[in-house]
Amino acid sequence: MSELRDYQQRVISEIYATWRLGKRAVLLAMPTGSGKTRTFSELAKHFDDRNQRVLLLVHREELLWQARKTLEQTLRSPVGIIKADQPMHLEHPVQCASVQTLVKRLEKQEIDLGAIALVIIDEAHLSLAPSYLTILRHFPEALILGVTATPSRLDGRGFDRLYEALVVGPSVSELIWRGFLADYDVLAPESFLPTEEGIRIAGGDFNSADLAERIDRRYVAGCAVDAYLRHAHQKRCVVFAINLDHSKAIAERYRTVGIAAEHIDGETATKERQAILERFRDGQTLVLCNVNLFTEGFDFPEIEVIQLCRPTKSVALHLQMLGRGLRPKGGRKALILDHAGNCLRLGGAKAERNWTLQGLEEEIPEPEPAIEALIEQSIADIPKPQIDLPNLPKRRVEIYETDADFYSLPTHAELETHLAQQAYSHPTQSRNVSRSPSNSNQTIPNRDRRSTQTRPIASKASPRTSSTRRSHRPPRQLSPIQKVSKAAIELAELLESILVWVWRSWFPPKRQQIDISRKYKRPPNYR
Numbered sequence: 001m002s003e004l005r006d007y008q009q010r011v012i013s014e015i016y017a018t019w020r021l022g023k024r025a026v027l028l029a030m031p032t033g034s035g036k037t038r039t040f041s042e043l044a045k046h047f048d049d050r051n052q053r054v055l056l057l058v059h060r061e062e063l064l065w066q067a068r069k070t071l072e073q074t075l076r077s078p079v080g081i082i083k084a085d086q087p088m089h090l091e092h093p094v095q096c097a098s099v100q101t102l103v104k105r106l107e108k109q110e111i112d113l114g115a116i117a118l119v120i121i122d123e124a125h126l127s128l129a130p131s132y133l134t135i136l137r138h139f140p141e142a143l144i145l146g147v148t149a150t151p152s153r154l155d156g157r158g159f160d161r162l163y164e165a166l167v168v169g170p171s172v173s174e175l176i177w178r179g180f181l182a183d184y185d186v187l188a189p190e191s192f193l194p195t196e197e198g199i200r201i202a203g204g205d206f207n208s209a210d211l212a213e214r215i216d217r218r219y220v221a222g223c224a225v226d227a228y229l230r231h232a233h234q235k236r237c238v239v240f241a242i243n244l245d246h247s248k249a250i251a252e253r254y255r256t257v258g259i260a261a262e263h264i265d266g267e268t269a270t271k272e273r274q275a276i277l278e279r280f281r282d283g284q285t286l287v288l289c290n291v292n293l294f295t296e297g298f299d300f301p302e303i304e305v306i307q308l309c310r311p312t313k314s315v316a317l318h319l320q321m322l323g324r325g326l327r328p329k330g331g332r333k334a335l336i337l338d339h340a341g342n343c344l345r346l347g348g349a350k351a352e353r354n355w356t357l358q359g360l361e362e363e364i365p366e367p368e369p370a371i372e373a374l375i376e377q378s379i380a381d382i383p384k385p386q387i388d389l390p391n392l393p394k395r396r397v398e399i400y401e402t403d404a405d406f407y408s409l410p411t412h413a414e415l416e417t418h419l420a421q422q423a424y425s426h427p428t429q430s431r432n433v434s435r436s437p438s439n440s441n442q443t444i445p446n447r448d449r450r451s452t453q454t455r456p457i458a459s460k461a462s463p464r465t466s467s468t469r470r471s472h473r474p475p476r477q478l479s480p481i482q483k484v485s486k487a488a489i490e491l492a493e494l495l496e497s498i499l500v501w502v503w504r505s506w507f508p509p510k511r512q513q514i515d516i517s518r519k520y521k522r523p524p525n526y527r
Helices: 006-020 036-049 061-075 099-107 130-137 172-177 208-214 217-231 244-256 270-282 315-323 342-346 369-381 413-424 463-470 480-506
Strands: 025-029 053-058 080-082 094-098 116-122 143-148 165-168 184-189 237-240 261-263 287-290 305-308 334-338 354-356 359-361 406-409
Touching: 006 025, 006 036, 006 165, 025 036, 036 053, 036 061, 036 116, 036 143, 053 061, 053 099, 061 094, 080 099, 094 099, 099 130, 116 130, 165 354, 184 217, 184 342, 217 244, 217 305, 217 334, 237 244, 244 261, 244 287, 261 270, 305 315, 315 342, 334 342
Parallel strands: 025 143, 025 165, 053 094, 053 116, 080 094, 116 143, 184 334, 237 287, 237 305, 261 287, 305 334
Antiparallel strands: 184 406, 354 359
């Protein structure tokens, strides 16, 4: 097994120091791709060497097998698996457990793990869920280590109800500078997917049903394929879509132009999912479309392009999506195709964020005096370009409109930090997702649709006024012409799907690569 990096040794020392202070539960925050699994595996080895038992909690099958592999390589001994349809070997001192399986067996008293000395929680931003808390109550004497790349919750609550201390690893900027992560470029279209008008907020994020209703999946698919052909042709790409229909439509659109693309989701059978991932790893499949499946623990260094077709208000989800493409690539940069405007809304991965147990804070901590002069000198050397940010958001109504100009967004840490602070310094409170008919006469003032850093901050209102503002306006009434147009589009889409199915039943399509130099006009900066 490879030696620990210096920052991994540092956070391990800080964790032990925190435990020695009597703080039982520690939360470790390290960026995606920084080696979190390797770090907690080394800690597990320390306990195993002292003949103490360790329990690792994971919530997805892919994470389970990835963690087991790293643990066994570090320990050089077998690791037990607790998962449905898998044999248990409780004699092994280190156990890797599926949360869903373990909580059921503990409640039914079907399992006895003995005296657990350390409980490690992977993807610990989920650890306040009832299933995790139920498991932890069975081990009141164990030390707790939560590990996550994004200690942030959508509902605005912090983690101080479970954890007593936070240990923070290196920043993304440092890891990129040292070559442990890949640098990246961000390309954004001149207009983004709509996220303002008629989109409710549910649980701190955009309501996925409203997004699906407002955003035509054929429009998204057309723009996504066009951007890939112009800027990322023949590169392996992961697409984050709004829902299953959007993801499948994007994959189908890719296939119609001869690009090997597949859809994958949480309901995909295990064997089929493994086969799809192997085809992607081998290069047989170039594009993988998914819905929140690859936002956690998806370790594929082969990913070269991230395509964001899913708008979000969640800093955690945004950083998890970006992190999928930042594994080192031999000096090559990753490419982010941001159709949703997330990088302008929330800032990029390089933004300096002040993680705390109470959530994100606006102010960035002062640098240490020893490195303050170096930081000031490096910032002074960074040019500060004046960029004309595109209006956000603006909807294009053409169904198959794909001829969109893309703009390169600066990715230096100073600008991304500014955008990030604008995003989380004034968080949107979760609102009731049901629409209230009693407010049908309420008028909504015109909103400034420019990007968030130029949007004025609303003044505080009285409790009575704020309660009125939280209620939602009724659905927009369509005119007769709009209703007829909508019905015509739906009918045309239905007929199109029937004709495509009939045609492909008679004449299976041939998988041929297209010559994009003839069909698509290459931009000047095409590589």
